[in-house]
Amino acid sequence: MARVDVRPGRRVRDRRTVPLLAISLAVGLTAAAVPGWATAATIPARLATPATEPAGEPGEEPPTADPTDTGVPTEAPSTASPPPETTPPVATTEPAPTTTAPQEPAPTTTLPTASTPPPPPSAPPVRPSVPAPGSSSLPPVGVRVTTEDVTLTSAYWNAPSTVTTLRVTVTNTGAAHARIRLAYTLPAGLTDAGTKGCADAGGGDHRCGEWTSAPGARFSTLLRVRVSGDAWRQMPLSGSVRVTATAPGAAPASDNEGFAVLFPPGPPVPGIKLEAGEVAFDISGGASALDVRLGNTGRVDAAGRIEVVLPAGVTVPAPPADCTAVSPARTRCDLGTVPAGRTAHLRLPVSATPEAQRQAPLAGAALGRLDPRTGRARQVQMSFRITAAAALATPVASPPAPTGSQGVLAANAPALGDGGQTSSVRRTAIILITVSALLVVLALALATTSLRRRMGAPVIERSPAPAPTD
Structure with a gap:
């Protein structure tokens, strides 16, 4: 085999x-x-x-301001401790996230021997304003401003004029040291009462010196204003504050916010009481409501009437029964007879344009009148506040992307220019x-x-x- x-x-x-x-x-x-x-x-x-071409030659001084511009102060206003962060209004949609700035000392005040000229005060920038992405490879520049209101007490009615303060809080939301300059506009009836570091630019506009601010720094300054004794006749009154942040080689950033001048009910008259609530627009921008109460504290019945005056961009879209639109900014409502010791309640729908909401806080005015059958008519008026969540939704500058040594790609890294x-x-x-x-x-x-x-x-x-x- x-x-x-x-x-x-x-x-x-x-x-x-x-x-x-x-x-x-x-x-x-x-x-x-x-x-x-x-x-x-x-x-x-x-x-x-980093960019291959620097903003200037090494050792070269930055360009100086226009020598003919004598209205820009060379000293910044004094700073104060900022107020605690407040919770934004309730919104139907989640607003842009806000970051809590780390606790840092107040920025140092420097003499601006060389600075970038501030923007024209007559045309405030649209809020919010953020540097365009990809405009520079340097750390981004960002800034945010918040204001309180000029709130007057009942002592206003007993003085020829009242001096008060307007608190302005500034936050460096960028990732670079920046020079921050402030400007503000006062409405009719209000003048500057001698704020150190600020100068009158005409037409109610004022310019202030600049601060050198570190990334994340948050500080406040107090602006002294004088309210004339007859300013209440021109209510509602509102102003605005603008800030601009600049850094060498980076695109500038700016922000603005309004403030309201709130008068107490008056001039004081016996037998009548007026109350007006706050108007708040959520992040959706839909219509809100204004509640006004007119009380008859006298001894006889009287015919009641309420007039509401709104700022530009804020209107009453559909006046209820017994209400008439006297003008786009003024609505008059007849309440009928208000018995002695009773209070009449009026609720008005209110809407605002996106531009008006971005400029909030604003002020409106309510006028109440009681006309009894016998005796003299009684009338008082007051201011109310208008706020909007859109004014608080200011995006902060994006942090720099991680470097290659970290071994990962940032999810929010900006797109390459090429x-x-x-x-x-x-x-x-x-x-x-x-x-x-x-x-x-x-x-x-x-x-x-x-x-x-x-x-x-x-x-x-x-x-x-x-x-x-x-």
């Missing part, structure tokens, strides 16, 4: 197949991970590269991932084929050669 000679080469090849498959699989997995590393290391490194480089990196990553996947599939196919061959091959044993016969 013929012997079957099975060479050991096939078994040797089978034993070598498994290590080769393991090596191929490891290479494929490694290649699949390489594109992520390459992309994460390439893009942030390019993002973190779109060709971005698409090239993506194409390379896709190609590497595809090749890695093919290698893994090929390795699995080879492993499967090898196992099938080994399981289906016949078992052939070597028989010892027969002993030679004599």
Whole structure:
């Protein structure tokens, strides 16, 4: 019988197949991970590269202000401790997130030997204003301003004029040291009462010196204003405050916010009482409501009437019954007879344009009148506050993207200015991932084929050669 000679080469090849498959699989997995590393290391490194052209030559002094502009003070107003952060109005939609600035000392006041001229005070910037993304590779500049109101007490009615303060809080929301300059506009009947570091620019506008502020710094300043004794005749009265932040080589940022001048009910007259609530617009910008109460504290019945005066951009879209729109800004409502010792309640729907909401807080005025059958008519008026959540939704400057040494790609990294480089990196990553996947599939196919061959091959044993016969 013929012997079957099975060479050991096939078994040797089978034993070598498994290590080769393991090596191929490891290479494929490694290649699949390489594109992520390459992309994460390439893009942030390019993002973190500073501009090749500096803003100015080393050692060169920045440009100085126009020598003819003598209205800009060379000293910044004094600073004070800022008030605690307040909770924004309830909104139907989640507003833009706000960050709590770290506790830092008040910024140092410096003499602005060289500064960027402030924006024209006659045209306040639209809130919010943020530097355009990708405009500079340097840390972004950001600033936010909040104001309180000029609130007068009942002592106002006994003085020819009243001096009070307006608190303004400024926050450096950027990631760079910035020079912050402040300007404000006072309405008719209000004048500056000698705020140190600020100067009159005409037309109710005022300009102040600048502060040098660190990233995240938050501080307040108090503006002294004088309210004339007859300013109540021109209510409602509102003003505005504007801030501008600049840094070398970075795009400037600005913000503005209004403030209301709130008068108490008056001039005081016996037998009548007036109350007006606050109008608040949520983040949706939909219509709100104003509640006004007119009380007859006298001894005889009287016919009641309420007039509401609203600022520009705020209107009563659908006056209720017994109410008439005297003008776009004035609505008159007849309440009928108000018995002695009773209070009449009026609720008006109020709407505002997006521009008016961005300029909030604003002020409106309510006038109440009681006309009895006998005796003299009694009339008082007061201011009420108009707020909007849209005025608080100011986006802060984005923090710088992480560098390549961190080994990850920031999710909010800004897009590269060169779109060709971005698409090239993506194409390379896709190609590497595809090749890695093919290698893994090929390795699995080879492993499967090898196992099938080994399981289906016949078992052939070597028989010892027969002993030679004599």
